[in-house]
Amino acid sequence: MLAMLMFAAITLGRPHDARAFCGFYVGKADATLINHASQVVVAHHDDKTVISLMNDYQGEPSEFALVVPVPVILQQGQVHIGDRELFRKLDSYSSPRLVEYFDPDPCEIMRPMAMGGASMMHRQAPADASNQAEAKTLGVTVEAEYTVGEYDIVILSAKESSGLETWLQQNGYRIPLGANRALEPYIRQDMKFFVAKVNLTEHRRTGLTYLRPLQFAFESPKFMLPIRLGMINAQGPQDLVVYLLTENGRVETTNYRTVKLPTGMDIPEYVGGEFGDFYTAMFNQQVKRNDMRAVFTEYVWNMEWCDPCAGPPLSREELKGLGVFWLDSEPGAMGVRSGSMIYPQPGGGPLPVMLTRLHVRYSADTFPEDLVFQETQDQENFQARYVLRHAWKGSRDACSAAKSYFDEVNRRRGQEAEALADLTGWTIGDVIKKAGLRGIDAPKPWWKNIWD
Amino acid sequence: MDDSMDESSASGTLRASAREFTFPAALSDPRTFQIFSLGILLALGAWFRDFSLQPAQVILTFAAGLATQWLCWPLTSSKPRSLLSAIITSLSLSLLLRADNLFVHPIAAASAISSKSIFRFRDKHLFNPATFGVIFALNCLPGCWISPGQWGQDVAIAGWVIVLGMLVTQRARRADISWAFLGFYLGALAIRVAYLGQRWSVWTHQLSSGALLLFAFFMISDPMTGPNSRAGRIAHAALVAAIAYAWQFRLYRTNGLIWALFIAAACVPLWDTLWPAPKFNWTQNGGHDETIALSTTDARDADVRRDHARQAA
Numbered sequence: 001m002l003a004m005l006m007f008a009a010i011t012l013g014r015p016h017d018a019r020a021f022c023g024f025y026v027g028k029a030d031a032t033l034i035n036h037a038s039q040v041v042v043a044h045h046d047d048k049t050v051i052s053l054m055n056d057y058q059g060e061p062s063e064f065a066l067v068v069p070v071p072v073i074l075q076q077g078q079v080h081i082g083d084r085e086l087f088r089k090l091d092s093y094s095s096p097r098l099v100e101y102f103d104p105d106p107c108e109i110m111r112p113m114a115m116g117g118a119s120m121m122h123r124q125a126p127a128d129a130s131n132q133a134e135a136k137t138l139g140v141t142v143e144a145e146y147t148v149g150e151y152d153i154v155i156l157s158a159k160e161s162s163g164l165e166t167w168l169q170q171n172g173y174r175i176p177l178g179a180n181r182a183l184e185p186y187i188r189q190d191m192k193f194f195v196a197k198v199n200l201t202e203h204r205r206t207g208l209t210y211l212r213p214l215q216f217a218f219e220s221p222k223f224m225l226p227i228r229l230g231m232i233n234a235q236g237p238q239d240l241v242v243y244l245l246t247e248n249g250r251v252e253t254t255n256y257r258t259v260k261l262p263t264g265m266d267i268p269e270y271v272g273g274e275f276g277d278f279y280t281a282m283f284n285q286q287v288k289r290n291d292m293r294a295v296f297t298e299y300v301w302n303m304e305w306c307d308p309c310a311g312p313p314l315s316r317e318e319l320k321g322l323g324v325f326w327l328d329s330e331p332g333a334m335g336v337r338s339g340s341m342i343y344p345q346p347g348g349g350p351l352p353v354m355l356t357r358l359h360v361r362y363s364a365d366t367f368p369e370d371l372v373f374q375e376t377q378d379q380e381n382f383q384a385r386y387v388l389r390h391a392w393k394g395s396r397d398a399c400s401a402a403k404s405y406f407d408e409v410n411r412r413r414g415q416e417a418e419a420l421a422d423l424t425g426w427t428i429g430d431v432i433k434k435a436g437l438r439g440i441d442a443p444k445p446w447w448k449n450i451w452d
Numbered sequence: 453m454d455d456s457m458d459e460s461s462a463s464g465t466l467r468a469s470a471r472e473f474t475f476p477a478a479l480s481d482p483r484t485f486q487i488f489s490l491g492i493l494l495a496l497g498a499w500f501r502d503f504s505l506q507p508a509q510v511i512l513t514f515a516a517g518l519a520t521q522w523l524c525w526p527l528t529s530s531k532p533r534s535l536l537s538a539i540i541t542s543l544s545l546s547l548l549l550r551a552d553n554l555f556v557h558p559i560a561a562a563s564a565i566s567s568k569s570i571f572r573f574r575d576k577h578l579f580n581p582a583t584f585g586v587i588f589a590l591n592c593l594p595g596c597w598i599s600p601g602q603w604g605q606d607v608a609i610a611g612w613v614i615v616l617g618m619l620v621t622q623r624a625r626r627a628d629i630s631w632a633f634l635g636f637y638l639g640a641l642a643i644r645v646a647y648l649g650q651r652w653s654v655w656t657h658q659l660s661s662g663a664l665l666l667f668a669f670f671m672i673s674d675p676m677t678g679p680n681s682r683a684g685r686i687a688h689a690a691l692v693a694a695i696a697y698a699w700q701f702r703l704y705r706t707n708g709l710i711w712a713l714f715i716a717a718a719c720v721p722l723w724d725t726l727w728p729a730p731k732f733n734w735t736q737n738g739g740h741d742e743t744i745a746l747s748t749t750d751a752r753d754a755d756v757r758r759d760h761a762r763q764a765a
Contacts, residue, residue, distance in 0.1 A: 161649075184649035221704035249597075254706055255657070257501070257604045293605060368653040374706045376597035378504075378552045 037239035037359075039087055040225065043323030044375065045247050048219050050323025052082045055211040061150075061198040064211060065173055068194040069186040069229065071220040073143045073155050079194075081149035082213035086321050090243050092311030094299040094357040096261070096384035098275050099308055103392040106405035134170070138163035143192060149212060150203035156193040158183075164193070176232040186226070215323060225371045231364040237292065238363075242371075244356040245324050250300045250378040251356040253371050257294040258358070261286060261384045267420045268413065268435040272388050281424035283359070288425070292366040296359045300382040304351035308385075316351075324353055354379065389416075413437055483536040486670060489618045490543035493662070496607050497547065504599070509557040510546045516558030517542035520565035527569040537581070538565055540670070544582035547666055548710075549589055551596040560589040560596075574724070576731060579717050580674045587714045590707070598707050603662030611665045618669075629685040630673045636693035637664075644701065667709040675732040677720065684723030692716045 039054035057064050135142055139159030146153055158164035161184040168175050173195075186193070196214060203211075225242060244251040252258035262282070271278045286296060303313055316327055360371070391409045396402050417435055421428040498505060521538035541564050549560055564585025568577040571584075589596045603611070638659065645655045658664075672678065672692055679685045692712045699708035 181649065188648045223704070249595075252599060252601065254599075254601045256601050258599075258601060290604075365653070368651055368657045374597070376550070376599070377595045378550070378597060379595065380552045 037241050038230075039091070039241045039243070041087065041090065041243045041245065041322050042225065042373075043245040043325065044223055044251075044373075045326045047221050048217070048325065049223070050215060050217045050325065052087075052213050052215045052322055054084060054087045054213050057211050061203050061211065062200060064198045066194075066196045066214070067168075067173075067175075067229070068196075069191045069226050070155075070194045070216065070218060071191055071222050072218045073157070073192050074153075074194060074216050074218060075144060076146040076148065078217050079146075079148045079151075079153055080215040080217070081151075082215040083321055084210070084213050086314070086318055087213065089311060089314055089318065090322065090355070091241075093306065093309070093313060094243065094301070094355055095310040096279055096298055096386070097308065097310040098272060098386050098388060100272070100388045100390060102390045103405075103409070105392055105394060106401045107394070107399040135167055138167045140164055140167040147199050147202060148214075150198055150206055150208075151196045151214060152199045154195045156195060157190075158187050158193065160184075161187050168195075178232050179229075182229050182232050185228075217323065217325075223373045223375075225373070227360075227362060227367060227370055228364075231362075231367075236363070237287075237361045239359065239361050241298075242358045242360070243322075244358065244373065244375075245303070245319070245322065246354050246356070246375045247326060247352045248379070249354055249376045250297070250380070250382075251358070251373050251375050252297075253295045253358075254374045255369050255372045256360075256367070257290070258297055259286075259290060259294040260297045260382055262423060263382070263384050264387065265419045265423060266387045266389055266412070266416045267423070268416045268431065268437075269388050269390060270435050271386070271420065275386075278386070278420075278424060281426060283361075285423060285425040287361045292361060292363060295371070297356065297382060298359050298384045299355065299357035300378075300380070301355055302350045302379070302381065303353040303355050306383075319353055327351070327353060483534075483540055485618050487536065487539050487543065489614050490540065490547065490670060492614055493611055493666070494543060494547055496610060497603070497662070501602060501604060501607055504550050504602075505546065506554070508554055509551065512554060512558040513546050513561045514539070514542045517545070517561035517565050520562045524566060524569045537676070541565060541581040541585065544666065544670055545585050548582065548586055548598055548663070549596055550599050551589075551593075553595045556589055556593045556596040559593060560585040563588040573721050576720075576724075577677060578720070580671050580677045580713060583671055583710055583713045583717075586707075586710055598663070598710070600661060600663040600707070603660070603665075605657075605660040608660040608662050608665060611662055615665060615669045627669075627673060628682055629678055629689050630668045632686045632689035633672050633693055634668050636690050637696060640693060640697045663709065667713070671710075672713055677717065679720055679723035679727070679729075680731055681723070681727035681729035683727040684720075684729070687723055687726075688716060688720065691719060 039056075041052040041054075043050040043052075053066075053068070140163050141157045142154055143157050144153075144155040156164065156167070158167075161180045164183055164187065165175060165180045168179075183193075194216065198211065206212075225240075227240065230238065267278070283296070287294075303319060306313055314322070319327055360367075389412070392405065394402060396406050413435065414437070417428060417431045417437060420426065421431045494510075517538045518535055521535055525533055542561055545557065545561055545564060549557060551557060564581040567579050567584040567588075568581055571578040586598065590598070638655075641658050642655055645652065672689065679688050692709075695712035695715055696708040699705050699711055705711070
């Protein structure tokens with residue numbers, strides 16, 4: 001097992017509009033840092049790893065640059081250009097989801113039936129290395145140099161961090177203050193540095209207005225994700241979503257707590273219109289309750305199916321495109337794209353691919369080490385799923401059962417409001433007000449009745 | 453001189469009074485304190501942390517562990533018979549092992565306890581039972597794993613407090629192997645942090661591992677499977693620390709501590725040959741280094757007896 005990587009984005013040329021990805025964004029003229037969730041897909045099996053880095057860089061291509069520590073020297077064939085549509089599909093498939101149920105007519109005896117799930121993803125969702133002689137004096141070796149797609153790539157090894165820092169600066173990379181200290185541990189561990197910038201000619205040739213994901217494959221026992229380099233000049237917490245594709249079971253971190261998000265709660269119906277806000281508040285609250293020291297599991301499922309589906313499972317070819325190299329290409333029973341909320345349709349068995357979606361918000365203080373993973377043998381499915389229950393629309397006087405039904409609905413709505421307030425940290429009064437609940441009072445402060 | 457005689461006489465009376473007060477048999481056994489500490493850790497983990505542990509798994513672990521111990525009694529010569537060790541093993545397995553089914557825990561517990569009767573050398577069992585049970589489960593049973601990161605900093609700190617409290621209460625001299633191991637292992641981690649130029653918060657973060665705590669004070673310290681002599685225990689601690697470090701930071705594998713203790717078990721007979729010493733007995737009060745002083749009065753009493761013996765000699 002072994003995947004190791006770590007990234008930092010740095011900028012090329014003059015100190016203006018530059019953004020980094022996989023860790024942090026840098027705003028115009030070094031002004032503000034915008035929090036954003038970086039997305040990484042890690043396919044890992046038998047000490048072989050394929051890492052795909054989503055590139056949602058929005059600035060001038062000429063100023064994009066990326067540094068990723070990697071455990072081995074990557075040759076040209078080990079670096080590939082990915083398809084960002086696959087990220088979108090994987091994201092959609094594994095998103096935290098909202099499920100709706102409609103209460104049946106209490107006057108009839110019938111079994112409640114799931115009406116399906118609407119889901120929305122809340123997605124917080126270098127210059128030329130030609131001067132070899134100069135590089136040598138700095139203790140930096142250019143191990144490989146090639147162009148893949150729209151990227152010019154250089155693989156560096158270094159003897160000391162100050163030499164590497166100088167080399168990067170001399171070659172037009174603008175690296176953050178403090179990079180020296182962050183680079184040092186990786187150099188001491190004999191890691192190499194994958195440095196990429198955009199080849200403008202090749203980029204124009206693609207005709208695309210965006211930069212495509214970078215992928216690289218390597219063999220190493222390290223199964224980890226370097227996050228420390230991205231913290232160099234971060235001014236606040238950063239979000240990272242890691243999709244881990246493995247053969248046998250759920251993935252967790254071995255050096256931090258891995259916590260499953262609260263799931264399965266009934267929440268007020270009005271949340272259906274603002275699921276994004278709900279999920280943001282809920283995630284913030286969970287981060288706070290765990291002192292920003294935990295990694296959160298959002299989804300664990302066999303890639304063959306889903307229930308309910310926020311998005312269809314990926315096909316074998318699509319999984320292969322994300323680096324799942326151990327999957328043979330024989331056609332499976334992968335979902336019939338019929339609009340059903342459950343894939344696959346009857347037939348077919350489990351696929352030897354488990355997806356674990358981890359979401360981590362980290363800061364330099366609370367995550368002093370890089371993330372180290374292990375694949376467990378746990379095959380229990382998990383999804384962050386929240387439930388809306390729509391009340392029956394009939395009359396209270398329709399039958400004798402209707403009266404007790406509506407009493408029950410009122411009680412239920414009170415519980416849903418309390419659950420929502422607890423999950424999100426919103427005040428119960430606000431929730432009751434937004435939910436339009438009448439006859440349900442917010443709990444009074446303990447001192448309220450002393451002198452009244 | 454007379455004063456001293458009077459004082460000696462007075463202290464003799466006190467000693468006699470102290471001896472008249474006897475702890476219940478179970479409390480005089482250090483394993484009782486271990487069970488108490490492990491029980492608190494398990495409760496902390498179950499209530500304040502998502503240990504992904506089902507109550508049924510704990511119950512099955514105990515049922516299988518105790519039943520196997522009972523079945524194995526005819527195979528062992530040790531007297532008096534006690535279930536305390538089996539309880540400790542069951543608690544350790546509940547704390548360490550995770551599974552997505554119900555059969556892993558009881559099988560692991562049964563293999564752990566039966567390993568005491570199967571793998572023996574010079575009338576000592578070779579493997580710490582919990583270590584054997586975990587290794588057996590990880591390699592032979594489906595759907596199980598260890599979650600070393602699930603403790604969290606606050607629970608780990610509480611764990612250190614409990615363990616240190618236990619050691620103070622017990623004054624167990626066999627803790628030398630625990631301290632030696634922590635010295636070697638944490639020292640190696642500190643050197644690594646310094647060499648890599650990492651922040652010291654990395655080192656303190658590595659300390660906050662419940663698995664490390666459990667290992668140092670409840671597994672490597674097992675006097676029944678560790679070397680009999682102090683020199684042997686120190687050597688063993690160094691070997692285990694070296695293997696664990698290499699496993700984690702050279703081979704980049706997980707569960708280095710458990711694997712190290714399992715692998716190094718083969719060297720215990722070597723240490724016992726190089727540095728011979730009497731075998732440990734949980735309930736023996738024969739003046740071995742493993743004798744547990746239950747109170748300061750007892751400790752003083754023992755010191756005074758030794759002084760008198762020296763003077764008489």
